Amino acid sequence: MAGLAASFGSGAMTNSINEIKDAACILVIGSDTTSGHPVIALEIKKAVRNGGKLIVANPREIELCRYADIWLRHLPGSDVALLMGMMKIIADEELADLNFVSECCDNFDAFKKSLDNFDLDFVEKVTGVPRDTIIEAARLYATCKPATTIYAMGITQHSHGTDNVLATANLAMLTGNMGKPSTGVNPLRGQNNVQGACDMGALPNVYTGYQRVDNPDLQKKFEVAWREDLSPTPGLTLTEMLDAACDGKIKAMYIMGENPILSDADANHTEKALKNLEFLIVQDFFLNETAQMADVVLPAVSFAEKDGTFTNTERRIQRVRKAIDPIGNSKPDWWIICQLAKKMGAQNFDFENPSEVMEEIAKLTPSYGGVDYERLEECGLQWPCPTKDHPGTPILHVGRFVCGLGKFTPLQYKPPAEIPDKEYPLILTTGRSLYHYHTGTMTRKVAGLNALDPEGLVEINPWDASALKIKNGNTVKVISRRGEVTAKAKVTEKMPKNVVFMTFHFAESAVNLLTNPVLDPVAKIPELKVCAVKIEGVKQK
Amino acid sequence: MTEFTLTINGQKASATEEMTVFEAAATAGIYIPNLCAHPNLPPSGECGLCLVKIEGQSEYAISCTTKTARDMVVHTDTPELRQKQRSALEKILSEHPNACLTCWRKERCKPFDVCLRNVKVTERCVTCPKNGRCDLQKVADFLDIGELTIPYTYRNLPVNQDNPFFDLDYNLCIACGQCIRACHYLRGMETIDFIKLNGFRVAGPVKDNHKNSGCKFCGACIDVCPTGALMERPGKWLGLPRHSVITTCPYCGVGCQLSLEVNDGKIVRSVPVLENSVNQGQACVKGRFGIAEFVHHPERLTNPLIRKGGKLIDASWDETLALVAEALWNYQGDQFAFIASAKCTNEENYLAQKFTRTVMQTNNIDHCARL
Numbered sequence: 003m004a005g006l007a008a009s010f011g012s013g014a015m016t017n018s019i020n021e022i023k024d025a026a027c028i029l030v031i032g033s034d035t036t037s038g039h040p041v042i043a044l045e046i047k048k049a050v051r052n053g054g055k056l057i058v059a060n061p062r063e064i065e066l067c068r069y070a071d072i073w074l075r076h077l078p079g080s081d082v083a084l085l086m087g088m089m090k091i092i093a094d095e096e097l098a099d100l101n102f103v104s105e106c107c108d109n110f111d112a113f114k115k116s117l118d119n120f121d122l123d124f125v126e127k128v129t130g131v132p133r134d135t136i137i138e139a140a141r142l143y144a145t146c147k148p149a150t151t152i153y154a155m156g157i158t159q160h161s162h163g164t165d166n167v168l169a170t171a172n173l174a175m176l177t178g179n180m181g182k183p184s185t186g187v188n189p190l191r192g193q194n195n196v197q198g199a200c201d202m203g204a205l206p207n208v209y210t211g212y213q214r215v216d217n218p219d220l221q222k223k224f225e226v227a228w229r230e231d232l233s234p235t236p237g238l239t240l241t242e243m244l245d246a247a248c249d250g251k252i253k254a255m256y257i258m259g260e261n262p263i264l265s266d267a268d269a270n271h272t273e274k275a276l277k278n279l280e281f282l283i284v285q286d287f288f289l290n291e292t293a294q295m296a297d298v299v300l301p302a303v304s305f306a307e308k309d310g311t312f313t314n315t316e317r318r319i320q321r322v323r324k325a326i327d328p329i330g331n332s333k334p335d336w337w338i339i340c341q342l343a344k345k346m347g348a349q350n351f352d353f354e355n356p357s358e359v360m361e362e363i364a365k366l367t368p369s370y371g372g373v374d375y376e377r378l379e380e381c382g383l384q385w386p387c388p389t390k391d392h393p394g395t396p397i398l399h400v401g402r403f404v405c406g407l408g409k410f411t412p413l414q415y416k417p418p419a420e421i422p423d424k425e426y427p428l429i430l431t432t433g434r435s436l437y438h439y440h441t442g443t444m445t446r447k448v449a450g451l452n453a454l455d456p457e458g459l460v461e462i463n464p465w466d467a468s469a470l471k472i473k474n475g476n477t478v479k480v481i482s483r484r485g486e487v488t489a490k491a492k493v494t495e496k497m498p499k500n501v502v503f504m505t506f507h508f509a510e511s512a513v514n515l516l517t518n519p520v521l522d523p524v525a526k527i528p529e530l531k532v533c534a535v536k537i538e539g540v541k542q543k
Numbered sequence: 544m545t546e547f548t549l550t551i552n553g554q555k556a557s558a559t560e561e562m563t564v565f566e567a568a569a570t571a572g573i574y575i576p577n578l579c580a581h582p583n584l585p586p587s588g589e590c591g592l593c594l595v596k597i598e599g600q601s602e603y604a605i606s607c608t609t610k611t612a613r614d615m616v617v618h619t620d621t622p623e624l625r626q627k628q629r630s631a632l633e634k635i636l637s638e639h640p641n642a643c644l645t646c647w648r649k650e651r652c653k654p655f656d657v658c659l660r661n662v663k664v665t666e667r668c669v670t671c672p673k674n675g676r677c678d679l680q681k682v683a684d685f686l687d688i689g690e691l692t693i694p695y696t697y698r699n700l701p702v703n704q705d706n707p708f709f710d711l712d713y714n715l716c717i718a719c720g721q722c723i724r725a726c727h728y729l730r731g732m733e734t735i736d737f738i739k740l741n742g743f744r745v746a747g748p749v750k751d752n753h754k755n756s757g758c759k760f761c762g763a764c765i766d767v768c769p770t771g772a773l774m775e776r777p778g779k780w781l782g783l784p785r786h787s788v789i790t791t792c793p794y795c796g797v798g799c800q801l802s803l804e805v806n807d808g809k810i811v812r813s814v815p816v817l818e819n820s821v822n823q824g825q826a827c828v829k830g831r832f833g834i835a836e837f838v839h840h841p842e843r844l845t846n847p848l849i850r851k852g853g854k855l856i857d858a859s860w861d862e863t864l865a866l867v868a869e870a871l872w873n874y875q876g877d878q879f880a881f882i883a884s885a886k887c888t889n890e891e892n893y894l895a896q897k898f899t900r901t902v903m904q905t906n907n908i909d910h911c912a913r914l
Contacts, residue, residue: 019797020820040761040827041797047731069731191796193885193911195892202892204883204910210893215906230901237899237906243880252907254874258895259884265911281870287843289855298867299855301844304837305793306803306810310888312791314798314821322888325788325803325810326838330845331860335884335891339898341860345868348902351894359890381819382798436759439794439829447837450707451828454760 006167006187014197016174016186017150018316018384018396023048025184027146029139031059031081031170032156032531035066037436039154039190039315046152055146057139059084060156061431062461062503063496072139075498076129078431079160079418079532085169086413087125088140089176090117097144099178107175108407116412128415130498144177148184155192156433159530161419163522168411175408181399191315193440198313201370201385202363206237211367227366228350239526241519247275254281258335259302263291264441268484268519268528269512285338290443291509301332308334310356311378313385317395319373320382418532419520422500426482426534428466429501430516438507445507458508459492460537466500467493470537477540480504482533485515488540502537506530549615558611565593565606568619575619576628576682578635578769579719580607582817583824584728589720591631592682595619603627629686635717636683637693638743639770640666644683645690665697665714672779673771679717700740705752708760708776708832715772716745722764722773729825734758746772760828766814777835778804778811789816792830793886799826803834810835871903880907 006014022028022045035043043066050056050069058066059074059081067073076084092098093114103110122133129136143149151174157166170187179185191197203210213220216234225232238246240262246252248271255276262272276282276295284296293299307329310322328334336356343351353359357375364373369386372394377383383394398404422429437455438445445451460480462472472478474493479486480502489504489511497503504513518533544559549567556571563586568575578590586607595606598616603624606617618624636644642663664670671677703711718737723746726732734756738747748756765773784804792799792813799822804812813834817824847863848855858866871879881903883895892910899908 018820020823036759039795039797040759041799041822041825044730044825051731191885194791194793194796194798195887195889196796196885196910198889199883199885199887199892199910202889203896204892204908205896206906206909209896209900215900224900228897228901231904232900233904233906235906237877237908238880240882240909240911243882243907243909246880251878252880253878254871255880255882256871256899257882258891259886260882260911262882262911281874283867288840289842289844289848293844294855296848296855297850297870298863299844299848300863300867301847304843305790305886305888306834306838308888310890312793312798313889314791315796316798316821318798318821319889320791320798320800320821321789323788323790325790325805326808329839329843331847332843332845333860335887336894339891339894341864342867342871343894343898343902345864346871346902348898350897350901353894356888356890359893363889363893381821437828439833444793444837445829445833447840447842448833449836450760451833453707454754454828 006171006189014398015188015190015316016180016398017184017188019045021184021396022046022150022152023052025049025054025148025150027055027057027143027149029057029059029143029149029151030066031151031153032166033152033154033190034060034062034064034156034433035152035154035190036064038192038434040436042152042190055142057142061498061501062433072135072142074129074131074135074139076131078429078501080129081157081160081166082162082169082413083120083125083128083415084131084136085173086117086120086415087122087129087136088143089173090120091137091140092144092176093117095141097141098176102178102180103175106180106402106408107410109410112412113172113410116414119414143173147177147179148182149177149179150185150188152188152190154190156531158189158525158527160532161520161522161529162416163527164524165413165416169413171408172410172413175410180403180408181397181401183397186397189315194314195312197315197317198311198319201313201367206239209366210363211369224366241521241526241528244272244275247278250278253279255279256283256285257292258285261286261290261292261441261443264506264509264512264514268517269515270485271519285335286443287332288443288447290441300338301330302335302338303328303332307332308336308356310336311360317384318382319370319378319385321375321378419529420483420518420532420534422534426536427500428535428537430480430482430513430533430535431501431503431531432506432513432517433503435505435507438505440507442507442509458489458505458511458513460489461492461494461497461503462537463497463499463501464493464495466502467491470539472537472539479538479540480516480535481538482516482535484518487511487513487515502535547613549611549613549617551617552619560610562611563607564595564597564604564609564611564615564617567611568606568617573619574685575606576685577607578678578682578717579721581721581725581767584721584724584767587720587724590635592628594624594627594631596621596624625686629688632682632686632688633691633693636688636691637695639679639695639715639717640671640697641691641695642666644680645688663697671715671771672774675783677771678769698741698743700743700745703747705748706754706758706760708828709762709765710774710776710779711747712772712774713740713743713745713747715770717770718744718746719769720746721767721769722746725763725767729763730759730761732757732759735764760832761826762828762831763825766824775812775832778806781806781811784811792826794829794833797821799830801826801830801834810838875904877905877907879903879905883908883910885910
């Protein structure tokens, strides 16, 4: 999200889900939408049925390729080259929306100069996409308006993920596709409330609504509201916390509703970090892999047993409503934190219900200023919603950008941190299955979902498979510099040559034992989408 | 779009050129019996029930495919129309068990009561999973269908149970095509179509089973089925839910609105909500079939656990909270870190960062947004 914030002043989906169907052109990059966000994929299919053009950029032959006018099968990690290459064509062929660029954007000249590094020979070589296809896609995106870009973790989970995001922002500005219906740059958030967790300041450097902790005025505001002294020093990011735990600098950790052993890059490192802690609290509704290492486990309820709100990928704050009573002695997370804070002598945790918490959030958070439970009753509200009479904001940056002028960013191509070599000749990329969710804590408990998708498979191209003498269904070992896992091979032409694919839902073939924890320097996201591996057949008994 | 008025059953109704007579009547609160209309699907005219009389036209019109016009005069409830609709329905009922629809006792019997009319078990209302929420029943009641003249013979077709989530009882299929249209139009898939089984025209998977036909198990076909032909297997025999609660799906970032149907403290079904701009009546396999089982899973944690002698042992909340509070006093400042969650609510994440920043005196809070 750091990338979008740098370009536009706000790091969220710029437009709304129900606008997608009216787009004249859609670029889907780094998102297997039918698996990761199936209901948004329906809107994309609607757009195609309404005559809209669809460009899919993905190394894998995902289901949406069937509906696409153009499929750009670029190599994992070559997104910047692909997008900048398209933009060079748009600029060279004078298809850019120069009115929009001169009125609403900044830094265009420096950006335009950086396009010189992306001549088609270079782009073709780096991405592996034929030049004519790139030209065709560029022309289509620049001429069919309104056009919108949709991306997901395939863009962000790279060592240069921020550059990838900046490239999509550049493309939207260059073609004038901002601040209007069915345009914009639209990141699809992976988990149900990633957007809300960020909005609420579950981040080391900001309070709610992205108010910086190192801004003395904001620090003062929160100190007054919370009646406590606060630290102006930004805290550690999740990956840095784990490093600090390994070094003994972090001694106690409280983990709520997460399973970092399965979800973080380099599982061995995560396990080592957690083992090194003096005190680990895990709050969850199952005894997941992380909870099994805890000193104390606090049983939380599921979403069905509590009230609250989630904020979805289009910034819509929606109600979560209690349907059943808590199972056993489990309690809502909000209740547990309040009780613990009160036990520790804190004064400001006297909340009877989540609605009261939202009142406090609204007071302290400009973008949530007009939010209360009564207003959410109907169909939620999209932030920014600063006042009680504000209707919410379906489209961001209408008329002008949140930060004034949209900022073009000159970019360079950077290869993934780990590229295939003689020893590890294949690229491993990761993704989701339709039938499972994240680390499988919930979906692996559902018999029907397990029946349809019982185990993690390694998808491999038939050419690579035959070179390695691997047949469909064979058990293979996937080995990277960090670890190895075994899984069955699925030989499929959906994979390009030299690239293999695994999902990250399965503890028994935990792909994050293999992935590279190298971070994007700005967003601190690990490079889960590209690492170098080798594959060996396992002798059948 | 110009607005104009027309007359339906002597009542003035407003409409635009885009609207069908069926929609104009629905907007005016007038019910026209039908078995294949759906707000998110283009009209098909397949069931042939929604006939109306338009003055100046000699033929009866199918209202869901007839556009409105200025000053049009429409009748939906003349005796001749009702007779036509009854005949159309009788034809449909000759292909579907109908004792469940025409019995005068059906209001009185409870699920699984002994049938007093000696109806075959395959035709009883009390043994149909859709009893009480069946569109066919609703239409039969509205048209006041009595004893039927066309005889019905049970088809004796197998019930398709080729997947983990739903049953397809071909004996109850009235070939209205709703499920096929939902699959095509709402989901962009071509998993099901009309097929022939023992000479009967029914809707079913195009290949040997749903999975091989490309089914993604979204359940859209179930929601539009007017009869008991397509039913979720869990909760199939539980009848009408005691209550239902609308909430937000806990899976991906789309935030689909789901209605959780609850019986005796247990979630029995989750059904996507039609009236909202996020998912408009659609969900995916996870939101549809992946909720009740994990919520009610036997491995759910039901008590706080404290590690004693290397093992996690059940404890009370009081003991556990006291222990945690005591321990955390030793780690105030930057030796503490909180990992919050993209699965928890806004309020919980807010409290987590407030707790970390005020009580624990550090900004070491993050969650896995980055992943």
